[in-house]
Amino acid sequence: MQVAVASKPVTRPTVYRILFAISFVHLLNDAMQSVIPAIFPILEKSMNLSFVELGWIYFTLNMTSSVMQPVVGWYTDKRSSPYMLPLGMTLSLVGMLGLAFANNLAYVILCVVFIGLGSAAFHPEGSRVSYMAAGNRRGLAQSIYQVGGNTGQSLAPIMTALIFVPLGQFGVIWFTAVAGLAVIVLLFVSSWYSQRLVYFPRKTKNVKERKIDPARKKQVTTAIVLLVLIVFGRSWFATGISNYYQFYLIEHYGLSIEGAQYYIFAFLLAGVAGTFFGGPLADRFGRRNLILFSMLGSAPLALLLPHVDLIWVYPIFLVMGFILLSSFSVSVVYAQELMPGNIGMVSGLIVGLGFGLGAIGSVFLGKMADDLGLYFTMVFCSLLPLLGFVTLFLPSDQKLKQWQAEGQN
Structure with missing residues (x-):
């Protein structure tokens, strides 16, 4: 019986249309999330907001999304909810509609809560659909799924230049159509999802509980803490560039709001x-080598960035963005291998933590920019990739394989 059940997923084909x-x-969802930082220059002028107030808007978006992701994941782990996907996207639609008409900070934050909740409902279930459609090609499936989201995030500066500069805040109304399109596609995906549940029953409690060696547990805990520190440095630096460097370009180099966006787009x-x-x-x-290279390889360019002439910003962004974010999905896989019995929880922790730390960083960096100026803030951000040195203290890939082999005996 057990052999027959286990063999089914092995022979199941990769369902590319669903992937x-x-x-x-994922692209549409993250593009809608990217609307929030994209309209920062517009809101700053129209509502006379400070940098720290802009930081609170971003904090609300990311904290709502990151805190609720594991809650949604925990719920759907226990109870199958295929139609959570279009339901969550409907919340984003409501948030977008409200944001187009918001006339004060409190109203903006309320709308952002709806968008954050929609994103929180999408991400855990989107990952589950990717897993279910992967067949034997889970690595490829994760790449296809993740690139959609990252592409959506990269559209923020282009949206500012092409939509929000000419149309203003009301340009957000176009994204209700984006949300509507996403709902339609998700109804199709959810129908497929509900039909495939028979192959992916929810797991009950494990009868066999392995005794964990206390020394090994301490090593794994230390490694997770170090990995969190690396995610912290990467998230805060990326937040500083995507949210505040546009203002540095405007203030320090005299660029227009529209002109500054193309530089941020190059980085993303x-x-x-x-x-x-x-x-x-x-x-x-x-994996560990790639994480180390992504942080320390980007560090010299990050240190140069606040001091170079404008002509060097594009090439630095293109090289630095590629190197720094090459470890985005790798850090999740590394964490999964650290704790192979807790795949879902660890994935949610690292991804959700990236959002959460970015949210906290946005408020902190906004306050720093208000009190100490944009130049000081950019110099502070340029030091963050140096936290990559702690990667040297992470267990090697070979060590992780050895631990996994010992755990199976």
Whole structure:
């Protein structure tokens, strides 16, 4: 009986139409989230907001999304909810509609809560759909799914330049159509999802509980803490660039709001490429090595960034964005291998933590920019990739394989 059940997933084909559909919706979902930082320059002028107030808006979006993700994941682990996906996207639609008409900070924050809840409902279930449609190609499935989201995030500066500069805040109304399209696609995905549940029953409590060696448990805990520190440095640096460097370009180099967006887009687009190629590079050169290179390889460029002439910003962003974000998905896989019995929880922790730390960083950096100026803030951000030195204290890939082999005996 057990052999027959276990063999089914092995022979199941990869369902590409579902993978591309969920990746497309991931793009739409993250593009809608990206509307929030994209309209920062517009809100700053129209509502006379300070940098710290802009930080609170971003904090609300990311904290709502990151805190609720594990809650949604915990609920759907226990109870199958295929139609959670279109329901969550409907919340985002409501948030977008409200944001187009918001006329004060409190109203903006309320709308952002709806968008954050919609994203929180999408991400855990989107990952589950990717897993279910993967067949034997889970690495490829994760790449297809993740690149959709990162592409959506990279569109924020282009949306500012092409939509919000000419149309203002009311341009957000166009994204209700984006949310509506996402709902339609998700109804199709959810129908497929509900039919496949028979192959993916919810797991009951494990009867066999392995005794964990206290020394090993301490090593794993230390490694997770170090990994969190690396995620912290990467998240705060990326937040500083995507949210506040546009204001530095305007103030320090005299660019227009529209002109500044293309530089941010270059950084984010390079990050999309880095995320896609990071997995294969880690397979070839090792996960820990890739994480180390992504942080320390980008550190010299980050340190140069606040001091260079404008002509150097594009090439620095293209190289630095690729290197820094090449470890985005690799850090999740590394964490999964650290704690192989807690795949879902660890994935939610690292991804959700990235959002949560970015949210806290947005408020902190906004306060710093208000009190100490944008130049000081950018110099502070440029030091963050140096936290990559702690990667040297993480267990090697070989050590993780050894631990897994010992755990199976």
